[in-house]
Amino acid sequence: MTGPRVSVTTVLALAISVSLLFPHIQTLASGQRRQRSVQTPRTFGFGRPAVSDDITRLDIDVMPDGTGLPLGGGTASDGARTWKQSCAGCHGSEGQGGTAAPLVGRDPAARPPTVGNYWPYATTLYDYINRAMPRTSPGTLTPNQIYGLVAWILAKNKVISEDARMTAETLPAVLMPARNRFVPDDRQGGAEVR
DSSP: OOOOOOOHHHHHHHHHHHHHHHHHHHHHHHHHHHHHTTTOOOOOOOOOOOOHHHHHOOOOOOOTTTTTSOEEEEEEEHHHHHHHIIIHHOTTTTHHHHHHHHOOOTTTTOOOOOTTTTTHHHHHHHHHHHHOOOOTEEEEEEOOHHHHHHHHHHHTTTTSSTTTOEETTTGGBBBBGGGOOOOOOOOEEEEEEE
């Protein structure tokens, strides 16, 4: 079997077409090079420099030692009202889980992890709720509501008493059950990594 025959005229016509287009292809390529060499402007003419109020509003992180916790406070009974309104729909009426993960449970072997069996610092709980909860409207809870929720969750996990008041002073002092299961990351890049 032989393939289709191509006439000499067809080959010549194709060669002429390519040679006629070649200068245009070169122009396009060199135009792209010119576009890439255009200097980016120093500014784009929108936005403004951040002022200290902007930075303060966004500086919401809370460190394990409590740095960054705001004024305010709350107890488990304060948190129960907020829990019912903002949290129970996803996490269950007692924190047992629902469409979202459970938050209550102390057994270290249980899965999935909970605040009571996994979290090493109580302050992280405040930080997370403040940033991400409730899921449908994060950032809408007041510091007092968040402190109350933290107290409610910690009391449900039997980490604090029901009447304990969580504040910027008391929350960092809470010793979480899982604290000693975490070790500092002191890796140096070799065999000493544990």
